[in-house]
Amino acid sequence: MEFHSCPRNHAQEIPVATGSVLCTSCVEQLARHLRTLPGLHQEGLHHILSTSRRRNPTKVSGSRRRDPLNVSALDARNNILAILESWSGFVVEKLGAATPDRSVPHLACFLILNLEWLATQPPAAEFADEVESLHTESMRAIDPEPDDHSAPVIGCVVDDCPGTINASPRNARTAVKGSVSCSSGHSWEMRELLTIRHLMDRQRKDAA
Template sequence: MVHPCLRKHTHESSAATGYFLCAPCISQTERNLRTIPGLHQECLHQVSTTSRRGNPTKVSGSRRRDHLNFSVLDARYNILATLESWSEMVAEKLSTAAPERSAPQLARFLARHLQWLASQPPAADFADEIEGLVAELRSTVDPDPTSLHTLIRTCVMENCGGTISALSKSSRNARSRNIECSAGHSWEMHEWLNLRKLMEQQRKGADA
């Protein structure tokens, strides 16, 4: 019995035999999975909005303030969270070990099990989410130059009235930028994932 592909198409497409997706959707999802690691790495160049667009010639002794692009950090966080969630589902259902929590490892794991995923009822959701991740990464790598992505967030430290903004002073070494709150608390860039989780917990607590 022929079933329609569960994804929305301009023209109706039939799912491949034994799958919930048509052959073009399966192929596109595989390409998207193989594209994610490179885009995930490339968007690091956009963490500081002046890192690639600024004038590479700097007058000695001049001071520069780099804008930390929170949307980039959020995008990287969302990519890992989404890939990890699908990978955990696959690992549990197939009784196999989950991959290391990194974009390349998670994407490769999902690509290896794509045929199985395409044969499951949530196949369309999976394909849509992977496509959405690629679109988000591409917009991050090549952002709208008119968008400043300037956000201000309450510091996550207990009893701190400071705010964390998307503006950070660059140090002499451009690779050692920190995320700072107005009261003086500071986090290294690699601590963003943990900081992001604390911000989310804080937001949920405020909404409760």
């Protein structure tokens, strides 16, 4: 049996049997990451709106909370869905398989079922790298390092508004309920966050 080396930049060369692109440890790691992504995707939902974690917060009658937007958590969730959908499309195109439902649990399950075949394909290392990046990005968004205090300043997406949207540090925890507001008073509810993200992306492209 012929062997070659795994292309994923291991500290030492690890042999891989003919027919596979990835070594056994890479395939096993890839399967683990795919199994955890649905849970991380769901957990990220609770970290999109950032607020200090308090066991017994004081409720002020008539007040509406304005929580800062955790862009890292929002990006991580969007990236999981987009990348899993892209690789599932690759499998569907090459194998003629039925297209899975457009949800992270279904897409991840579909990729796991086809993992043995994917490991033999030329872009297998790229697939493994992207899934590992998704796992790392999601973990940092929901359980960041103590010294991670990046807080990007984001201009309000409303035309001609000079305000900024309060993007939270990655180490902030989040709440599902609440709303996001800019410094000039424009506000958006939870259901509108994806629209806001698309507008911010367009704003950056226009500036570039």
